[in-house]
Amino acid sequence: MSLKDKLHNLKEQYKGKKMAPAFNAIHTFLYLPNETTHSGSHVRGADDLKRTMNMVIIAMVPCLIWGMFNAGYQHYSAIAGGTPEFISFFDHLKYFFTLDNLLIGAKKVLPLVIVSYVVGLAIEFLFAVIKKHEVEEGYLVTGMLVPLIVPVDTPLWMLTIAVAFGVVIGKEVFGGTGMNILNPALTIRAFLFFAYPTWMSGDKVWVHDAVNRAGTPDAISGETMLGMLAQKKELAYGIDEAFFGFIPGSVGETSTLLIIIGAAILIFTKIASWRIILSGVVGALVMGLIFNGVTAQGWITEGSKFYALMNLPFWHHLLIGGFAFGITFMATDPVSGAQTTKGKWWYGFLIGFFAVMIRVFNPAYPEGIMLAILLMNVFAPTIDHYVVQGNVNKRLKRLKVKTA
Amino acid sequence: MAEVAEKQVKQKEPLFSKKNKGLMTDPLFDNNPITIQVLGICSALAITAQLKASIVMALAVMFVLAMGNVVISLMRNIIPSKIRIIVQLVVVATLVIIVDLVLKAFAYELSKQLSVFVGLIITNCIIMGRFEAFALGNGPWKSFLDGIGNAAGYGLILIIVGFFRELLGSGTLLGFKILGDPIEKTGLYAIGYENNGFMLLAPMALITVGIIIWIQRSRNQSLIES
Numbered sequence: 001m002s003l004k005d006k007l008h009n010l011k012e013q014y015k016g017k018k019m020a021p022a023f024n025a026i027h028t029f030l031y032l033p034n035e036t037t038h039s040g041s042h043v044r045g046a047d048d049l050k051r052t053m054n055m056v057i058i059a060m061v062p063c064l065i066w067g068m069f070n071a072g073y074q075h076y077s078a079i080a081g082g083t084p085e086f087i088s089f090f091d092h093l094k095y096f097f098t099l100d101n102l103l104i105g106a107k108k109v110l111p112l113v114i115v116s117y118v119v120g121l122a123i124e125f126l127f128a129v130i131k132k133h134e135v136e137e138g139y140l141v142t143g144m145l146v147p148l149i150v151p152v153d154t155p156l157w158m159l160t161i162a163v164a165f166g167v168v169i170g171k172e173v174f175g176g177t178g179m180n181i182l183n184p185a186l187t188i189r190a191f192l193f194f195a196y197p198t199w200m201s202g203d204k205v206w207v208h209d210a211v212n213r214a215g216t217p218d219a220i221s222g223e224t225m226l227g228m229l230a231q232k233k234e235l236a237y238g239i240d241e242a243f244f245g246f247i248p249g250s251v252g253e254t255s256t257l258l259i260i261i262g263a264a265i266l267i268f269t270k271i272a273s274w275r276i277i278l279s280g281v282v283g284a285l286v287m288g289l290i291f292n293g294v295t296a297q298g299w300i301t302e303g304s305k306f307y308a309l310m311n312l313p314f315w316h317h318l319l320i321g322g323f324a325f326g327i328t329f330m331a332t333d334p335v336s337g338a339q340t341t342k343g344k345w346w347y348g349f350l351i352g353f354f355a356v357m358i359r360v361f362n363p364a365y366p367e368g369i370m371l372a373i374l375l376m377n378v379f380a381p382t383i384d385h386y387v388v389q390g391n392v393n394k395r396l397k398r399l400k401v402k403t404a
Numbered sequence: 405m406a407e408v409a410e411k412q413v414k415q416k417e418p419l420f421s422k423k424n425k426g427l428m429t430d431p432l433f434d435n436n437p438i439t440i441q442v443l444g445i446c447s448a449l450a451i452t453a454q455l456k457a458s459i460v461m462a463l464a465v466m467f468v469l470a471m472g473n474v475v476i477s478l479m480r481n482i483i484p485s486k487i488r489i490i491v492q493l494v495v496v497a498t499l500v501i502i503v504d505l506v507l508k509a510f511a512y513e514l515s516k517q518l519s520v521f522v523g524l525i526i527t528n529c530i531i532m533g534r535f536e537a538f539a540l541g542n543g544p545w546k547s548f549l550d551g552i553g554n555a556a557g558y559g560l561i562l563i564i565v566g567f568f569r570e571l572l573g574s575g576t577l578l579g580f581k582i583l584g585d586p587i588e589k590t591g592l593y594a595i596g597y598e599n600n601g602f603m604l605l606a607p608m609a610l611i612t613v614g615i616i617i618w619i620q621r622s623r624n625q626s627l628i629e630s
Contacts, residue, residue, distance in 0.1 A: 155596060169611060173618065195602035 283352025462559025
């Protein structure tokens with residue numbers, strides 16, 4: 001008997017019983033459900049929720065693999081006392097794609113992935129069984145996002161608590177996938193950020209093993225580029241290195257190049273809204289230009305603590321930090337984002353705008369994109385409301401003109 | 405008929421009749437001022453970062469509410485209804501100042517820690533709510549029990565929230581280091597445990613209260629609004 005038949009039999013056997021949702025979930029995750037619609041409209045589409053979610057995961061896999069190599073690359077570079085001189089991208093890959101690097105990555109990043117999925121899916125299954133609904137697919141993407149947006153040395157028990165919190169408070173209390181107000185992955189990261197700030201920012205957490213070496217002669221400094229700018233230190237990395245991703249940072253967010261590839265996959269398959277991504281980039285550029293203008297006018301002098309970040313060429317904001325990752329994979333979350341076409345433009349624009357603003361004005365929260373997306377998640381329904389009301393008013397006016 | 409009714413009124417009710425007991429126990433669970441009526445949330449968020457502050461706050465509110473209820477109940481027939489709010493405010497203000505001065509005299513550190521929130525007991529919705537809803541229409545003994553009951557319900561939630569926030573946020577309870585010493589790395593800290601700084605921030609108090617409400621309503625389905 002093939003696996004499919006076995007799973008099908010199990011599904012039939014447990015029909016109407018308590019554990020039914022769990023068996024259904026395993027069955028439909030691996031195979032197409034063998035049930036067809038009996039009544040109502042027969043809309044056929046191959047892109048059900050599971051396929052959609054899987055496509056997002058595929059778009060993130062390059063970032064994950066890069067992140068695994070980068071974990072080792074940063075670790076060994078720090079031990080050697082600095083990254084090798086950057087000449088060209090392809091030339092640099094020989095330092096990057098090595099087995100040693102991958103082993104460190106596998107040791108540090110894979111546990112994050114496993115913990116994220118096991119804890120999150122366990123809670124999903126638990127709630128499905130208690131509330132007697134089918135297991136929802138939302139966590140497939142969240143579970144992949146979480147390891148990509150945390151520092152590589154995040155302790156696993158902290159991740160466990162954060163994932164449990166994010167899934168229960170961020171999603172299940174609102175009724176599960178599709179009902180959540182906030183993006184669950186960002187809820188998890190925000191929880192980690194506010195609960196354990198020493199593990200989520202500073203110069204000790206971005207490079208594997210840096211925490212243990214602090215205070216010893218072997219101490220290594222592994223600040224992110226945003227951290228250096230906020231501290232007004234000289235940048236140790238060029239902007240081209242930031243674009244390709246040879247920099248310290250959260251696991252999957254460093255390589256803007258691979259994120260652009262991921263974005264291309266998502267836009268081509270019409271899963272992510274290109275409007276949100278484009279308007280988000282425009283918003284960040286506008287805010288960056290405003291800050292550049294302020295420094296060019298001499299309103300902010302070099303002594304100010306905002307100077308370094310304000311004076312950063314406006315387009316660099318797109319390449320450093322988690323901006324590209326956030327705007328591609330998390331701002332475009334169809335559940336927590338704006339739904340209307342016009343609303344998406346506003347929603348994306350304001351995310352980019354606020355992300356750069358928070359980044360510059362609050363160096364204590366270098367990752368402005370997380371807070372900007374969470375803020376706009378909360379305001380997305382308001383934006384949609386005004387877009388819809390605007391449409392209603394426009395039509396009412398047209399009606400008046402016609403009848404008058 | 406009239407005679408019978410009079411007799412029933414004259415029949416003396418025992419001090420702790422079933423009804424009077426209900427006045428005390430109802431607000432503890434099924435009619436809790438915080439989780440069911442959603443009153444007094446501000447102070448529940450503000451001062452529950454530590455268990456000690458929660459307990460003192462609960463006692464202070466219990467004193468003010470029980471005494472205030474009795475005073476208002478005694479005066480209920482002579483207060484002109486147009487100025488009753490002002491009279492109630494005067495009564496609460498007097499009692500709150502007594503509490504504030506007592507705290508300043510005997511527990512100065514704690515009083516500094518509670519800061520404006522002792523003074524803000526005056527604006528606690530539970531107090532004015534019980535004056536209006538109960539003390540103005542019932543005798544002093546019943547009003548006293550009602551005050552104790554409601555303040556106990558309020559305090560119960562405060563203490564539960566304070567317990568979890570102090571334990572998880574600071575690793576202590578009433579100032580005692582329950583989970584070990586975070587600096588010397590003893591107890592749980594030796595194996596890498598760290599305090600959850602988020603528990604000390606107000607949003608986590610709101611979420612804790614939310615979880616209590618969630619548990620309460622899933623245990624007692626009749627509390628869920630349709």
